[in-house]
Amino acid sequence: MTHKKQHSLLNRADEACDVIQKHIKNDETIRIISHNDADGISAAAVLANALKEENTQFHTTIIPRLRPDIIDELKTERYELFIFLDMGSAYLKELDSFKSDVIIADHHQISDYNPGKHLTHVNPHLFGIDGSKDLCGAGSSYLSIRNMGKEHLAYFALIGAFGDMQGQNGFTGINKFILDDGLNAGNVEIHEGLKLVSKSSEPLFKSLAYTFSPALPGLTGDFEESMGFLEKMGLSYGIKFTDLEGEERDILKDELIKINPNIFGDIYSVPKENKFLTDLEEYSYILDACGKNKKFGLGLSISLGEREKALNVALDLQRKYRDQLVKGLEWIKKEGAVNLDYIQYLYSEDKVLKSVMGTIASIGISTSILDVNKPVIGISRLVNDIKISGRTTRELVDKGVNLGKAFDDASKNFSGQGGGHDIAAGAMVPYESMDNFLNIVNDIIEHQLNN
Numbered sequence: 001m002t003h004k005k006q007h008s009l010l011n012r013a014d015e016a017c018d019v020i021q022k023h024i025k026n027d028e029t030i031r032i033i034s035h036n037d038a039d040g041i042s043a044a045a046v047l048a049n050a051l052k053e054e055n056t057q058f059h060t061t062i063i064p065r066l067r068p069d070i071i072d073e074l075k076t077e078r079y080e081l082f083i084f085l086d087m088g089s090a091y092l093k094e095l096d097s098f099k100s101d102v103i104i105a106d107h108h109q110i111s112d113y114n115p116g117k118h119l120t121h122v123n124p125h126l127f128g129i130d131g132s133k134d135l136c137g138a139g140s141s142y143l144s145i146r147n148m149g150k151e152h153l154a155y156f157a158l159i160g161a162f163g164d165m166q167g168q169n170g171f172t173g174i175n176k177f178i179l180d181d182g183l184n185a186g187n188v189e190i191h192e193g194l195k196l197v198s199k200s201s202e203p204l205f206k207s208l209a210y211t212f213s214p215a216l217p218g219l220t221g222d223f224e225e226s227m228g229f230l231e232k233m234g235l236s237y238g239i240k241f242t243d244l245e246g247e248e249r250d251i252l253k254d255e256l257i258k259i260n261p262n263i264f265g266d267i268y269s270v271p272k273e274n275k276f277l278t279d280l281e282e283y284s285y286i287l288d289a290c291g292k293n294k295k296f297g298l299g300l301s302i303s304l305g306e307r308e309k310a311l312n313v314a315l316d317l318q319r320k321y322r323d324q325l326v327k328g329l330e331w332i333k334k335e336g337a338v339n340l341d342y343i344q345y346l347y348s349e350d351k352v353l354k355s356v357m358g359t360i361a362s363i364g365i366s367t368s369i370l371d372v373n374k375p376v377i378g379i380s381r382l383v384n385d386i387k388i389s390g391r392t393t394r395e396l397v398d399k400g401v402n403l404g405k406a407f408d409d410a411s412k413n414f415s416g417q418g419g420g421h422d423i424a425a426g427a428m429v430p431y432e433s434m435d436n437f438l439n440i441v442n443d444i445i446e447h448q449l450n451n
């Protein structure tokens with residue numbers, strides 16, 4: 001059954017590949033539109049690299065989200081083939097009205113519409129495959145060029161999967177199939193190791209403090225604790241992980257496993273890459289940092305092979321972003337969350353804290369800096385509205401908590417909007433309704449837990 005679904009998806013992707021090859025043969029410039037997160041940039045990277053290898057011109061735009069006015073504008077552009085990556089499945093009808101060929105390679109929920117023959121739609125949901133865990137946008141993009149003999153580009157699909165949090169506990173479903181392509185192509189390797197970040201670019205204490213996932217409670221987000229931890233073991237905190245002797249690595253491994261056993265496991269890498277990019281999860285964090293700082297071109301040019309200066313700029317952006325998260329976690333430790341009976345929330349008017357509120361709320365839970373027995377709600381004020389991100393634990397979800405539903409129901413009272421998953425959700429409501437919103441969410445969570 002699973003194989004049959006996979007087969008249908010691959011068939012559809014091969015149709016997209018035929019369309020792309022037709023336009024390559026016609027020597028056209030191909031229009032690519034993709035999403036601004038690590039997955040979207042990886043999706044663009046797959047296609048851009050494939051077209052570059054075929055000496056085909058392309059024009060890429062990376063955007064935060066597709067909107068009707070953007071679609072209208074694109075529609076006036078004179079290209080024979082538009083390819084939408086990591087987006088588009090929600091706008092089938094609008095994109096079907098283009099006069100040229102259109103390919104959508106996406107993995108988000110699909111709209112209910114049957115497109116005509118000029119639109120080729122590649123999306124796992126069409127074939128009963130779960131796009132939230134088994135295939136990312138870069139994966140759909142990869143499958144759409146795979147048939148041109150591009151297995152050596154499979155690793156970009158894995159980078160995208162890490163970006164969308166699909167590979168952290170191993171790859172499943174069609175992601176596993178793509179991993180096998182990478183292994184067969186010979187450039188992807190798997191080995192066991194410590195899942196620390198920036199092993200060859202930062203001093204060891206920073207590698208520990210910057211490792212947010214898997215979290216190292218006590219060390220994640222805390223430079224001083226990380227230094228003390230290393231000193232106690234007799235390790236020099238200022239050197240890089242890659243400069244440690246084998247024996248020192250073993251000592252470190254044993255101590256870190258005591259804090260979180262998940263810190264040791266499979267590492268997916270492309271050994272022939274630049275040393276800052278060999279670890280595919282790390283690669284996705286670098287693209288994420290580019291995306292978060294609106295340097296989409298930078299992320300894309302790195303994935304097209306630009307090094308030296310471009311990579312240094314990206315590493316600086318990443319360092320700056322991580323320092324903001326550290327600052328945020330320090331703030332949580334100092335101030336703590338505001339507690340209601342069934343939820344806790346974080347609120348600040350500080351510009352930096354505002355920008356990382358959702359992420360620090362989430363890390364606050366995974367490092368147990370925050371009370372893990374209450375969902376946490378991070379709030380940042382825009383002008384007249386507040387942006388809300390909520391996170392909770394698998395344990396609370398098992399007890400009945402559904403944040404997506406709580407936010408959806410609560411925001412309806414204030415002409416706001418909200419929703420998401422049971423474990424993580426978001427909402428936007430007017431600023432003046434903040435206290436009311438929180439009280440209603442508190443009541444809904446109480447109800448969810450007691451019914």
Ligand SMILES: [Mn+2]
Binds near residue numbers: 164
């Ligand atoms: Mn995606």
